[in-house]
Amino acid sequence: MQKVDWIWMNGDFVPWDEAEVHVLAHGLHYGYGVFEGIRAYETVDGRTAVFRLTEHIDRLENSAKIYMMDLPYATTELVEVTKELIRRNDLRECYIRPIVFSGFGEIGLNPLNCAVDAVIAVWPWGAYLGEEGIANGVRTKISSFRRLDHNIMPPAAKATGNYPNSILAKVEAVKAGYDEAIMLNSHGFVTDGSGENIFVVRDGVVHTPPLHAGPLDGLTRASVIRIARDLGYDVLIDNLVRTDLYTADEAFFTGTAAEIVPISAVDDREIGEPGPITKDIQNTFFAAIRGKIDQYQGWLEYV
Numbered sequence: 148m149q150k151v152d153w154i155w156m157n158g159d160f161v162p163w164d165e166a167e168v169h170v171l172a173h174g175l176h177y178g179y180g181v182f183e184g185i186r187a188y189e190t191v192d193g194r195t196a197v198f199r200l201t202e203h204i205d206r207l208e209n210s211a212k213i214y215m216m217d218l219p220y221a222t223t224e225l226v227e228v229t230k231e232l233i234r235r236n237d238l239r240e241c242y243i244r245p246i247v248f249s250g251f252g253e254i255g256l257n258p259l260n261c262a263v264d265a266v267i268a269v270w271p272w273g274a275y276l277g278e279e280g281i282a283n284g285v286r287t288k289i290s291s292f293r294r295l296d297h298n299i300m301p302p303a304a305k306a307t308g309n310y311p312n313s314i315l316a317k318v319e320a321v322k323a324g325y326d327e328a329i330m331l332n333s334h335g336f337v338t339d340g341s342g343e344n345i346f347v348v349r350d351g352v353v354h355t356p357p358l359h360a361g362p363l364d365g366l367t368r369a370s371v372i373r374i375a376r377d378l379g380y381d382v383l384i385d386n387l388v389r390t391d392l393y394t395a396d397e398a399f400f401t402g403t404a405a406e407i408v409p410i411s412a413v414d415d416r417e418i419g420e421p422g423p424i425t426k427d428i429q430n431t432f433f434a435a436i437r438g439k440i441d442q443y444q445g446w447l448e449y450v
């Protein structure tokens with residue numbers, strides 16, 4: 148990864164190499180932490196804007212609430228710190244990773260006697276599934292690992308400890324020669340990719356799984372639902388099964404890191420080149436994040 152000058156840690160801006168934690172930090176042992184992934188883009192007028200920053204920080208607060216973790220900073224403070232960090236690092240575009248975790252204090256499951264550490268890091272991060280993936284699509288495999296359940300590790304919380312579930316799926320897919328994994332819940336309904344939400348297009352209608360199926364409540368997903376409806380497409384939020392993917396006319400992933408990535412095949416059933424509705428939504432999204440569309444200016448928080 149590309150290093151920058153400053154990281155914000157527990158209230159201070161510290162040099163990148165000095166942003167360290169103790170090896171006995173509680174969150175490292177038990178995966179007890181919550182985090183976000185956000186992107187900032189250079190817009191048409193040359194200013195940098197963070198995409199839906201406040202809503203990402205709100206989701207961080209909700210994740211912390213689910214885990215009964217006291218966020219030591221208010222939303223407004225974290226929003227301001229994020230903007231200041233981007234300015235200090237002199238970045239026009241970047242990925243933003245806030246993370247709040249139980250730090251050093253005591254080992255043992257109960258986190259209540261541990262410090263709560265809060266960190267925000269920013270760095271330049273290119274296409275998550277490759278430029279080639281954005282342009283031509285990625286090949287996917289349905290994972291043999293099932294997605295976490297609401298009553299096991301709530302997917303509504305973007306918790307660090309949820310991610311080994313995604314990592315099992317990702318590694319399985321990559322080792323088998325695919326680009327990305329698609330996950331099903333324990334009832335066999337499609338949830339999401341290892342780190343992306345999923346959409347399919349059938350007969351001109353856009354479909355995405357409901358939140359109760361178990362995907363993360365993605366901000367990119369919400370943006371795409373709005374964009375698709377504004378473009379005049381019907382969007383249905385309904386359960387999908389694996390064969391809905393095999394026979395889809397079009398399919399794509401959405402996510403902050405991934406942005407919008409067409410899916411060209413699922414379990415070797417070809418979907419093919421990115422389709423017209425995928426491209427329409429992709430083009431609109433890429434124009435929106437760069438401030439080219441007035442009706443989506445409300446999503447941009449200028450640095």
Ligand code: PPE
Nearest residue numbers: 184341342343344363365366367402403404
């Ligand atoms: N599902 C999962 C499981 C997920 O991790 C993400 C984001 C999404 C859906 C899309 O949500 P949103 O970014 O709000 O549209 N994954 C983040 C972490 C990726 C990583 O490898 O780290 C991200 O995209 O930032």
